[in-house]
Amino acid sequence: MDQIVIEGGNRLSGKIPVSGAKNAALPLMAACLLSDKPLTLTNLPQLADISTMSQLLEQHGVQIDASNGAAVFDAADVDNTVAPYDLVRRMRASVLVLGPLVARFGEAKVSLPGGCAIGTRPVDLHIQGLEHLGAEIDLDGGYVTASAPNGLTGGKFIFPFVSVGATENLMMAATLAKGETVLSNVAREPEVTDLAECLVAMGSKIDGIGSDTLAIQGVDTLNSAEHSVVGDRIEAGTYAMAAAITDGDVELAGVKAEHLDAVFRALADAGLEIGKTYDGVSVRLGKGGLKGVDVMTEPFPGFPTDLQAQIMALMSVADGAAMITETIFENRFMHVPELARMGANVNVHGASALVRGVDRLTGAEVMATDLRASSSLILAALAAMGETVVRRVYHLDRGYERIEEKLAACGAVIRREKE
Ligand code: UD1
Numbered sequence: 001m002d003q004i005v006i007e008g009g010n011r012l013s014g015k016i017p018v019s020g021a022k023n024a025a026l027p028l029m030a031a032c033l034l035s036d037k038p039l040t041l042t043n044l045p046q047l048a049d050i051s052t053m054s055q056l057l058e059q060h061g062v063q064i065d066a067s068n069g070a071a072v073f074d075a076a077d078v079d080n081t082v083a084p085y086d087l088v089r090r091m092r093a094s095v096l097v098l099g100p101l102v103a104r105f106g107e108a109k110v111s112l113p114g115g116c117a118i119g120t121r122p123v124d125l126h127i128q129g130l131e132h133l134g135a136e137i138d139l140d141g142g143y144v145t146a147s148a149p150n151g152l153t154g155g156k157f158i159f160p161f162v163s164v165g166a167t168e169n170l171m172m173a174a175t176l177a178k179g180e181t182v183l184s185n186v187a188r189e190p191e192v193t194d195l196a197e198c199l200v201a202m203g204s205k206i207d208g209i210g211s212d213t214l215a216i217q218g219v220d221t222l223n224s225a226e227h228s229v230v231g232d233r234i235e236a237g238t239y240a241m242a243a244a245i246t247d248g249d250v251e252l253a254g255v256k257a258e259h260l261d262a263v264f265r266a267l268a269d270a271g272l273e274i275g276k277t278y279d280g281v282s283v284r285l286g287k288g289g290l291k292g293v294d295v296m297t298e299p300f301p302g303f304p305t306d307l308q309a310q311i312m313a314l315m316s317v318a319d320g321a322a323m324i325t326e327t328i329f330e331n332r333f334m335h336v337p338e339l340a341r342m343g344a345n346v347n348v349h350g351a352s353a354l355v356r357g358v359d360r361l362t363g364a365e366v367m368a369t370d371l372r373a374s375s376s377l378i379l380a381a382l383a384a385m386g387e388t389v390v391r392r393v394y395h396l397d398r399g400y401e402r403i404e405e406k407l408a409a410c411g412a413v414i415r416r417e418k419e
Contacts, residue, residue: 003391004404007413008363008384012248014410018236018255018280019045019401020229023306024191026093027168028198028229029053032062032073033100034172035202037224042070044229045401048394052091056083060097070226078105085111085142091398095123096165099173102135102146109145125159125166132157133170133177154179154218162187162299167214168195174216175204181216188212189300190259194230201225231255231280234306235400237263238375240283241307241314242407244272245383249284250410257281262303266311269293270318292320292357297328309335309376316344317383318357325352335373338366342380342388363388371399378403382412391419 020043030053032039044050044066054064061078064071081101088094088111101108113123127137127144132155135146154177157170167187172195174181186192188210196209202225205217236255243250244267257264257276264274267283270293275282292315297305305328315322316339326332333353336346341364345356363386368374374396381388390396393416396403404414 001391001419002393002416003389003419004378004393004396005415005417006378006381006388006390008361008381008386008388010246010382010411010413012243012246012250012382012407012410012412015251015253016239016406016410017253018231018239019043021045021191021194021232021234022047022049022399023164023189023234024194025050025229026053027096027172027191027195028227029057029073030096030100031172031195031198031202032057032075033060033078033097034104034176035222035224036076037222038072038074039202039224040070040072040226042226042228044071045232047401048398049091049093052087053093056087056094056097059084059087060101081105081108083108083110088113093165095126096169096172098126098144098146099130099169102130102148103152103173103176106149106151107145107147109143111143112139123166125163126169129157129166129170129183130173133173133181152177154181154216156182157184159183159185161185164189164192167192171196171206171214171216172199174218175199175206175222176220177216177218179218181218183214183216185212186214187299190230190233190256198225198227201227231259233259234304234372236260236281237304237307238310238379238400239406240267240272240274240281241310242379242382243283244270244285244290245314245317245379247285248410249282251277251280251282253277253280255280262301263307266293266295266303270314290314290318292318292322292355294323296325299328305329305332306372308332309372310379312336312346312353312355313339313344313376313379315355316346316358316380317361320357322355322357323352324355327351334369335376338369338373338377339380341366342384344380360385362386365389365391368392368395371395375400382407
């Protein structure tokens with residue numbers, strides 16, 4: 001297993017290219033199953049989760065041809081509609097094949113993802129939504145089987161609460177359902193919008209993109225399309241905080257500033273100076289230093305849960321206190337004990353964590369527990385006095401492309417080695 005070793009205390013300065021968003025790429029790849037014509041995706045990040053999704057699609061019968069920065073997904077000869085436990089357990093987003101498979105082939109059998117480190121994360125909304133589109137659902141032996149031998153039919157579904165994955169699954173399924181589907185209280189995350197735009201390029205008829213209600217007119221078949229994966233706002237937000245925690249100055253290229261509005265509002269209140277550049281944003285800590293700010297995670301356009309652990313690392317060295325409240329996932333404070341080992345002062349009360357800023361963090365051996373927790377430990381390590389060893393970085397490799405290369409290019413002293 002790999003570990004990352006960081007010598008803290010070095011200012012970051014330079015330009016960081018932001019990769020394509022993992023959370024956009026995964027549903028976009030699943031969307032290839034909707035058509036017998038090839039889907040070409042560019043700006044795909046090279047990440048462990050992307051490889052897992054590729055393996056899943058290949059075992060369904062999808063031909064993948066990746067070269068010259070583009071990958072062509074050809075689902076003309078899909079011969080297997082079962083997504084096995086072995087692949088689904090590695091990545092919850094595997095459940096995104098359920099909607100496309102049942103919509104195009106009238107049947108799909110997908111392993112239930114099971115528990116996960118950051119909460120129970122059931123897939124009940126995905127299932128209920130498909131039932132509203134006429135699918136028969138059977139849960140047996142750890143698998144969900146959806147069948148609609150005569151195809152799905154349009155329907156109305158009001159999400160009782162916002163779910164990114166269930167919105168994506170149902171939107172994809174509805175593109176091939178007979179008649180109109182209306183989905184209300186849908187997720188508005190930029191990755192959902194990116195998927196919707198790709199589906200439109202494939203010939204789907206979707207109204208209300210970017211709003212909380214989507215109206216989808218089903219079509220018989222979808223066509224070939226080419227789509228560039230949107231820039232990763234979570235990766236960009238992480239590097240913005242890396243600049244702040246090292247009193248640095250970075251430019252983030254390839255991200256849309258409006259995808260980070262809530263994050264930049266919080267960071268500006270914390271004392272960062274943020275400017276737009278022609279293809280991204282510039283970020284640096286202002287002269288007044290870093291101040292504590294309160295943050296609550298919410299569905300987009302609110303502050304993303306996927307940046308909660310990182311802002312906690314940042315707040316741990318801010319002047320004053322910060323109350324960080326997690327409303328999306330239960331049990332998403334696993335980074336707290338690890339940050340505490342580096343000297344952070346954090347008290348958790350239910351869904352909120354009170355962070356009292358300290359003057360300095362100190363290097364330690366710490367262990368990554370999930371993807372975003374790992375990046376919070378990297379941020380803490382960049383600011384800490386001395387050496388930090390972050391173990392179990394395979395979590396990090398699921399979501400950050402070439403992280404040590406990108407940080408080292410801006411002056412971080414960071415290396416990857418075998419444990
Ligand atoms: C996606 C992101 C993940 C991000 C999350 C919230 C991908 C691949 N992953 O995950 O990085 O943290 O959005 O922004 O895009 N829930 C149910 N039943 C369901 C579905 C969800 O109870 O059927 C609950 C979940 O347990 C969670 C909440 O709803 O508490 C939101 O989850 P959801 O938006 O679905 O997250 P994912 O799509 O899994």
